[in-house]
Amino acid sequence: MSGSSKSIQEEMKRLALEIEKHDRAYYELDQPVITDAEYDALFRKLQKLEEEYPDLASLHSPTKRVGGKALEQFQKSKHGVPMLSLANALNEEEWFAFDERLHRFLEAPAEKEFEYFAELKFDGLSINLTYENGLLARAATRGDGETGEDVTDNIKTIRSIPLKLKTETPPEKIEIRGEIVLPVKAFLDLNRDQSDRGEKTFANPRNAAAGSLRQLDSKITASRPLTGFFYGVGEVIGFTLPKTISQYEELLSEWGFPVGTQKRICKGAKSMLEFYREIEGIRDSLPYEIDGVVVKLNSFSEQQTAGFIARSPRGMIAFKFPPKKSITLIEDIQVQVGRTGALTPVAIVSPVNVSGVMVKRATLHNQDEIDRKDIRIGDHVVIQRAGDVIPEVVEVLKEKRRGDERRFRIPDLCPVCGATVVRGEGEAVSRCSGRNCIAKLKERIKHFVQKDALNIEGLGDKIVDQWVDEGLVKRLHDLFDLHYDDLISLEGFADKSVRKILNAIDAARSPELYRLIFGLGVRHVGEATAKLLAIRFKSILNLSQATREDLLEVDGIGDEMATSILSFFSNHEHLDELETLLSKIQPIEPKASGKAQIFEGKIFVLTGTLPNLGRSDAEKIIEDHGGKVSGSVSKKTSFVLAGAEAGSKLEKARSLGVPIIDEAGFQELLRGH
Numbered sequence: 001m002s003g004s005s006k007s008i009q010e011e012m013k014r015l016a017l018e019i020e021k022h023d024r025a026y027y028e029l030d031q032p033v034i035t036d037a038e039y040d041a042l043f044r045k046l047q048k049l050e051e052e053y054p055d056l057a058s059l060h061s062p063t064k065r066v067g068g069k070a071l072e073q074f075q076k077s078k079h080g081v082p083m084l085s086l087a088n089a090l091n092e093e094e095w096f097a098f099d100e101r102l103h104r105f106l107e108a109p110a111e112k113e114f115e116y117f118a119e120l121k122f123d124g125l126s127i128n129l130t131y132e133n134g135l136l137a138r139a140a141t142r143g144d145g146e147t148g149e150d151v152t153d154n155i156k157t158i159r160s161i162p163l164k165l166k167t168e169t170p171p172e173k174i175e176i177r178g179e180i181v182l183p184v185k186a187f188l189d190l191n192r193d194q195s196d197r198g199e200k201t202f203a204n205p206r207n208a209a210a211g212s213l214r215q216l217d218s219k220i221t222a223s224r225p226l227t228g229f230f231y232g233v234g235e236v237i238g239f240t241l242p243k244t245i246s247q248y249e250e251l252l253s254e255w256g257f258p259v260g261t262q263k264r265i266c267k268g269a270k271s272m273l274e275f276y277r278e279i280e281g282i283r284d285s286l287p288y289e290i291d292g293v294v295v296k297l298n299s300f301s302e303q304q305t306a307g308f309i310a311r312s313p314r315g316m317i318a319f320k321f322p323p324k325k326s327i328t329l330i331e332d333i334q335v336q337v338g339r340t341g342a343l344t345p346v347a348i349v350s351p352v353n354v355s356g357v358m359v360k361r362a363t364l365h366n367q368d369e370i371d372r373k374d375i376r377i378g379d380h381v382v383i384q385r386a387g388d389v390i391p392e393v394v395e396v397l398k399e400k401r402r403g404d405e406r407r408f409r410i411p412d413l414c415p416v417c418g419a420t421v422v423r424g425e426g427e428a429v430s431r432c433s434g435r436n437c438i439a440k441l442k443e444r445i446k447h448f449v450q451k452d453a454l455n456i457e458g459l460g461d462k463i464v465d466q467w468v469d470e471g472l473v474k475r476l477h478d479l480f481d482l483h484y485d486d487l488i489s490l491e492g493f494a495d496k497s498v499r500k501i502l503n504a505i506d507a508a509r510s511p512e513l514y515r516l517i518f519g520l521g522v523r524h525v526g527e528a529t530a531k532l533l534a535i536r537f538k539s540i541l542n543l544s545q546a547t548r549e550d551l552l553e554v555d556g557i558g559d560e561m562a563t564s565i566l567s568f569f570s571n572h573e574h575l576d577e578l579e580t581l582l583s584k585i586q587p588i589e590p591k592a593s594g595k596a597q598i599f600e601g602k603i604f605v606l607t608g609t610l611p612n613l614g615r616s617d618a619e620k621i622i623e624d625h626g627g628k629v630s631g632s633v634s635k636k637t638s639f640v641l642a643g644a645e646a647g648s649k650l651e652k653a654r655s656l657g658v659p660i661i662d663e664a665g666f667q668e669l670l671r672g673h
């Protein structure tokens with residue numbers, strides 16, 4: 001290989017490592033250290049080199065994660081060792097029965113307390129990853145347990161899954177098993193996008209994860225923020241596993257896999273119950289769905305002795321949470337009007353307790369869903385809660401019908417303002433066409449003041465409804481003209497609360513530009529797109545004057561979004577409203593190039609001599625980009641920037657696991673503008 005191809009290859013390797021580091025920071029630690037734009041720049045740089053020098057490109061490059069050509073169908077893939085299933089315990093008796101059975105089977109005295117490893121039961125779909133000599137060779141779904149579908153291209157798009165094991169001494173071959181999940185927030189966002197586009201929504205995060213992973217077009221998978229948790233092992237060749245499952249999971253984590261955060265080694269059956277109850281208590285606050293805990297004899301050799309019953313290991317059990325489903329009666333069906341005018345049918349049900357939450361309403365999504373499930377007023381139905389999502393009707397109990405149930409149709413006129421309801425061709429969603437629909441206004445304002453937009457603290461849904469109903473707020477900018485006297489006479493307000501909310505409104509008069517863009521509620525423009533637009537256009541005025549070509553030049557903005565942005569800014573009412581709004585608030589424009597606050601919240605410690613940058617240069621750069629410089633290393637330190645002859649700070653950083661970067665790494669963090 002010539003000297004120059006060697007250095008090109010080295011540059012590729014360096015970029016790949018850098019990208020993988022940021023993937024980890026983003027997907028596993030949830031602490032991105034660079035902006036999306038900077039990340040994209042690194043990514044494109046590597047892509048470009050690979051296009052220019054395809055022979056030098058690595059098959060395991062992170063660029064392979066973006067998805068490739070669509071498949072006709074999935075290939076079959078036989079597992080090295082079959083993927084089994086788990087027996088369930090549905091209550092405490094069944095749990096104690098499991099423990100007793102193991103005592104009998106392993107001929108252990110009654111007083112012996114087994115060492116159990118307890119962890120979460122992730123509600124996704126199981127996956128089998130085969131690594132050969134440390135490289136991801138294949139990924140397959142469970143299928144019938146013997147043979148699954150080859151979804152390697154799709155799995156490669158999931159950034160939290162290592163393409164290469166982080167070890168110098170990988171097994172010759174190992175099957176690593178786990179569960180692919182879609183976080184609840186991503187599921188909600190996905191469903192919102194799907195319904196905005198008039199496409200089908202998913203019933204729960206698990207279906208959404210399955211639908212996303214089983215895509216013949218891996219580009220679609222790449223656009224869905226899937227992640228996974230790994231806990232299991234299949235075939236192993238040329239490697240000695242640790243003695244226990246808990247140690248094995250530590251190894252998985254070292255190799256670069258995401259593993260569950262909640263887990264415990266429990267002595268005996270009783271102490272396991274404490275874990276179960278604790279997890280049940282935090283279940284709804286986890287970012288992804290779980291449907292129970294899995295308890296496993298921690299020792300692999302005990303597992304082996306315990307053997308199998310039917311297709312399940314005798315030494316493991318899934319201790320499930322009670323299902324979040326209940327049966328109730330549909331008393332009525334009403335129609336809700338959303339921010340974009342979308343009409344959503346909602347079932348008003350006889351109040352029922354669904355795993356601890358009283359439910360009175362359940363979404364029916366749209367007319368097609370109602371027709372498909374044949375849902376009628378007066379029906380007995382099964383409803384279910386998925387995460388924090390509004391409950392939905394999963395099934396009609398048709399055998400309970402008496403014949404007086406009534407069918408429902410979305411009305412032709414908006415139930416709030418009386419304007420005609422329209423349904424675009426090929427769309428599942430019907431929308432109110434009224435310009436001054438109060439329901440739309442309320443939802444627009446709620447969207448405008450929410451946490452990710454203008455973030456007006458204390459201005460909740462009920463207050464927005466009240467202010468609109470009272471005629472105090474007719475346009476977004478009316479919020480900024482409210483006075484003490486307008487509010488003090490309102491129900492629920494007193495001196496202190498009025499002052500507080502007026503202060504909160506005042507505090508929102510200088511929002512970051514992207515928050516304002518997001519808050520305007522342009523269809524298809526989510527928070528991430530708003531950030532891209534803010535960086536590219538720097539002001540609302542520029543954005544409002546952007547042409548289709550200007551918009552399409554922004555990476556991440558496609559035809560549909562461009563159309564929707566253009567249509568928003570060609571509407572005179574919107575422009576008038578914006579003009580008035582901008583006379584009352586001053587958005588903060590993103591800093592000029594190179595000075596984005598990419599180090600905001602990051603603490604750097606400098607040590608040693610850097611090859612090019614003087615100490616004060618480095619300090620200035622960090623501070624200019626919103627970071628802080630500190631003199632000593634602690635757990636709070638984000639990075640140690642180390643040069644030649646670095647001293648004890650380096651040792652300290654290593655012992656605390658603080659990331660250490662050199663000048664090149666530092667420059668890389670800064671690049672991309």
Ligand code: IVH
Pocket residue numbers: 083084085086119120121122123125126127178179231232294312313316318
């Ligand atoms: S151990 C013999 N641990 O639950 C199978 N499974 O209902 C060994 N699952 O097929 C599985 N979280 O897909 C195990 N922490 C966990 C799990 C887990 C979710 C899934 C897995 C399995 C299914 C059985």
